[in-house]
Amino acid sequence: MSEKLTPMMQQYFEVKRGLPANTLLLFRLGDFYEMFFEDAEVASRLLGITLTKRQDYPMAGIPFHAADNYVTKLLAAGKKVAICDQAEPAKAGKLVKRQLTRILSPGTTLAANQLDAAKNHYLCALELNKHGLHAAWLDVSTGEFRVATDARPENLLPVLTALDPAELVLIEGDLEKWKAAPHDDHVTHNLQHFCAERLITELPGYHFEVAGGAKTVMDALGVLNLQGFGLAHTHPALGAAGAVVYYATENLCAKPENLRSLQEYRSAHTLLLDPATLRNLEIFQSIRGTRDASLLGAIDRTTTAAGARLLERWLAAPALDLQEIRRRQTAVGEFVAQPSDLANVRELLNKVRDIPRILGRLQNRLRNPRELGGVRDTLAQIPAIIACLDLLDSHLVGSHGGEISRIRARLTDLPALRELLAQALADELPNDLADGNYIRAGYDAELDRLRSLTTDNKGWLAELERREQERTGIKSLKVRFTSVFGYYIEVTKANVHLVPADYVRKQTTVNGERYVTEDLKLKEKEIFSAEEKSLAREQELFAYLVGAVLAEAPALTRTAEALAELDVLGGWAVLAREWDYCRPELDEGDSLAITDGRHPVVEQMMKQERLGLAGSYTFVPNDAALSATDAQIILLTGPNMAGKSTYIRQVALITLMAQVGCWAPAKACRIGLVDRIFSRVGASDDLARGNSTFMVEMNETANILNNATDRSLIILDEIGRGTSTYDGLSIAWAVVEHLHRSADRGPRTLFATHYQELTQLDKHLSRLRNFSVAVKEWNDDIVFVRRVVEGAADRSYGIQVARLAGLPLTVIDRAKTILTQLESDEVTVTLPAAPQAKPKKKITVTPSDDSQLSLL
Incomplete structure (x- = not known):
């Protein structure tokens, strides 16, 4: 086959053979990246570009200058993309040398537009x-x-x-x-x-x-x-x-x-959150797969990209180090105490660029003028940020030495580099070195001289156009330029008869003719030479500036890390002031006490939904108290829609926020350090692995029971509901007993359930407490008051909730009849050491058609 291939295609296959599977090769040909054979067919389908043919094999191309956008789409589709570039200028009659410059994949890409x-x-x-x-x-x-x-x-x-x-x-x-x-x-x-x-x-x-x-x-x-x-x-x-x-x-x-x-x-x-808990508590993304309505979205007030990434890392691995947690909390408190200084700092941080990723690209040979502009713009803010932080520190009671001042000490002002970049770089910077004009006029005498030649030559071209119009009498005559033909004189067809004898025809177009003269050809060489030398000089200067930046990379990295930390902590201070958060107290104890706690995500969403509507939004706060050695298990009962799930989740989220170092949505809270947070809430099938809702529920419950320690926090919502009533009740019962198995202590647990029979366990399990979500009844209707109170719920109010959901009244009335008959028969549940929940007699219900239906 190689004998039939052109030298260029042989070159293509040499590169292609060395690539890993599932990799599309972009092969540079002039102003395009071309793809061939199966790569072309795949790219055509994924990118929506035209599929053509070259010597009977498929071919598709994308413009070189727009390649980044197309590559982003290919990476998002799960493909790897190899880039093969021209390693030398093209010369007529000679095969251009090409080489593989990089392979892009989702985990190794560096381009800004391919990263979040x-x-x-x-x-x-x-x-x-x-x-x-x-x-x-x-x-x-x-x-x-x-x-x-x-x-x-x-x-x-x-x-x-x-x-x-x-x-x-x-x-x-x-x-x-x-x-x-x-x-x-x-x-x-x-x-x-x-x-x-x-x-x-x-x-x-x-x-x-x-x-x-x-x-x-x-x-x-x-x-x-x-x-x-x-x-x-x-x-x-x-x-x-x-x-x-x-x-x-x-x-x-x-x-x-x-x-x-x-x-x-x-x-x-670190505090561990298993995959089910990350999903169930919607830590990084909501159940719909978006950042909105997640905990991360609710507590993110960062203004910089590096700050947003640091917040994500802290939330992925919450600290178990009390000293580190308190350091973050104290810094937030210092910002909270000085809102005016904080506003000034955040305004300056908003002008800071993504230094870590800029350095990453510069160090790995992805270099363009705007990257250096990002360093310049960031360094310009450092003196003002330092001054603001010093002022904030001086305003704090107790004078100097706070946590903010310690972060401030990690900032490095680099005046020499700051001045160099300010003097050398133009105000407006292109994204491509080939575009030129990124070095400021007046910075380099040699570059200014070369640019003046170019400017003078362009003035000469304008004068040539005016002069030739007068000489020929052709008022529409133009001197133009294209990258293919260079400079030429364009004359419309109607005026061709006026063209002088010294004009040499270069090209015929639909509308006219293109000509050159000896003077124009000489001037073209002079212009190209000046532009080439000017661009080469700019690139020399750019390389020097890159070297100056990379020489300060360690200091820039330390400064960027400190700026990111200021961004996260300052954002948490804004959050605390905006939503009236408290500073949690953390210790090595085994208790958890929250006063007037609120769900951080639901509260914010309620306000957003009420904006523009009459009246004000209200989120009903609730207390929570748990202890590994006393009130270890809270058994929470109450009707659907009353707020049980919101309550148990908010306790877990407040605990997580506290251990990240953030302030929390509560009037006060004290938390003994938690080593793991477990949750089993919601219902979802895992069909891809052949698991039903109930199997998913049991897998997650098994993980909790096998890995929880006395320092863990567990929230369980409706364990056992995925199977039959008595199987489910038996499993839920056994789970509660297992969590209470130790004689003196166990994991702090919130257990929401509809199984009223479980409320009897407080007579036998010393560390179990019954709580319920209160409702008010009125004329067979209920009102949700969202208040958690001590004591078990006496009813589930399922029929009333069904009415609120809009079930037909005929269904509601029939349900009442069946419920009355069920409640008229005595059903008892024994309380042995091992659960044996089983009805003592047959329950009969009279259906509406008078036939007999037995429920065993």
Whole structure:
């Protein structure tokens, strides 16, 4: 086949053969990136571009200048995209040298328009073996690099789920092995679920060897050992780390130049939220899959991209370190105390650009003038931010030395670099180096001289046009330029007979003729030479500026980290003032006490829904009190729609907010540190894995019972409702007993249920307390007052709720008749040590057609 191919197509196949599967090759031909064969067919379908033919094989192309937008669509479709660029200027009659410049994938892309500025973008490698789960994750765009290992994979999966990596790297065959695992192998099934709907790349197992991985990582970091990062060279996750670095290097076609450190994540240092809890409590996204109506959306008041990403990281791994939590809380309090100073700081932060990602692109050879403009604009704000923070600190009672001042100390003003960029860069900057005019006039004498030649030449062209119009008498004569034909004189067909003899015809068009003269050809060479030299000089100066910025990369990185922290903490202060949040008290105890707590998301949504309507919105606050050794289990009863689910969720969310360091929606709260938050709420099928609603419910409940500790917080909503009434009641009963199994302590638990029989358990379980959501009755109707009170609910009010939902009155009346007959028969539930909930007699209900229906 190669004998039939042109030299250019042979070049194409040499590059294509070396690419991984599922990779589309964009092959640069002049002003276009072309795709051929199956790549062209796939791209045509995904991008909606025209599919053509070249020598009987499919071909499709996209303009070079618009490639980023098309690549973004391909990445979103789960494809990898290889870029093959021209490595030299095109010359007539010679095959242009081309080379692979990078492979773009969801986990390794760097372009700003292919990344969510507010979201971290991780590439993650996983290895599961007999010693546990080992992971490494890298954000190539910022250089953040972490490893983790845990003998219990269920301790590591929660944070990986929260980080939501864009792409996974696995050992060849592992995914198929996990899919074939027995149904009761929860670890591999959870890993399989985690891998679902993510782009996966498989590598040979030798890329995951620890010794080789350690060397790869050390080479990437430029160190002789990893002791400075607190890691032994035998750390079991270094195999995964090596695989991540290898894969990133292959895709970037060069070593990632923004890797500076490697940190170890330890699950014992963070509050864990399993995947079900992240989903059930809508931490990062709502049940509809959007950021709106999530906890993250409710507590995010950041103004910078780096701040938004830091908030996401803090929420993914809430702290168990009391000192760190209190540091954040104190900083929020200092901002809350000085609203005017805070407003000034936030106004300045709004002008700060995304320094971590700008540095990542500059260090990895993606360079354009606007990136340097972002550094310039950020450095311009630093002196004013420092002055504002110093002023804020001086206003605080107790003088200097607060937490804000400690963050301020990490800011570095770089006056020399700031002045250099301000003097060198133009006010308006292009996005492409080839466009030129990004160096300010007056900065470089040689560049100014070359530009003056270009300017003078263009003046000469204008004068030539005027002169030729007078000489020929052709008033419509124009001197024009195209990149293909250069400069020429254009004459319409009606005036061709007036053209002088010294005009040399260059091209015929529909409307006229194009000519050149000897003077114009000479001047064209002079213009091109001046423009080429001018652009080359600008690029020299740009390279110098990039070098000056990268020389200060460590200081810029530290400053960017401090600015991001100020952004998050300042945003929380705005949130606290806007919604009247309190500063939680945290300790090592086992209690949880919340006064007038509110649901942070529901409260904000209620206000948004009421805007523009008459009257004011009201969210009814409620108290909560739990203790591992006293009121360990709150059994909450009450009708549907009364607010049970909102109440138990708000307790969990307030606890989570407190341990992140945020202030909380309550009048006051005191919380003993929680090691894990578990939730089993809602109902959903998992049809892809063959699991019904009830199986999902039981899987999540099993995870809670097997992993909860005395320091955990558990919220359970309607356990057992996915099966028959008595099966469900028995399971719910047994779950409550299991949670209370220890003689003196257990996990703090909120258990919402409709099973009235469970309320009798307070007579037998010393740490169980009955609470209910109160309602008011009026003429067989009910009013939800949303208040949680002590004591069990005496009724479920299901028929009244059904009426509110709009069921036909005939159905409502018939339900009342059936309920009356059910309540007239005595049904008892015994309370043995093991649950044996079973009716003592047959219950008969008389249907409307007078036939007999037995409910056993």
